[in-house]
Amino acid sequence: MRHPEDVRFLLDLRGLGRERGQRLVRTTSVKAIASARKFDAHGDWHYFGLLWRYALWLLLGRGSFEEVARRYWYGG
Numbered sequence: 001m002r003h004p005e006d007v008r009f010l011l012d013l014r015g016l017g018r019e020r021g022q023r024l025v026r027t028t029s030v031k032a033i034a035s036a037r038k039f040d041a042h043g044d045w046h047y048f049g050l051l052w053r054y055a056l057w058l059l060l061g062r063g064s065f066e067e068v069a070r071r072y073w074y075g076g
Contacts, residue, residue: 004069038072 014024038046054068 004066004073007066007069 010024017024050072054072058065058068
């Protein structure tokens with residue numbers, strides 16, 4: 001199954017690290033800036049309903065995490 005590009009990049013980095021005998025670690029000294037486009041488009045209450053809707057969708061076995069992420073980030 002196809003992953004969103006940021007998840008695919010992370011998985012590829014982890015695989016490369018395994019090949020080289022290195023670990024992928026999280027740094028706490030660098031700040032990351034996240035996109036707020038979904039928040040700007042839908043507002044803060046959007047996330048509360050989204051959390052429950054997708055959790056139920058996953059629990060009922062209607063798709064994988066990758067499919068949920070793809071639908072959310074690329075599904076308009």
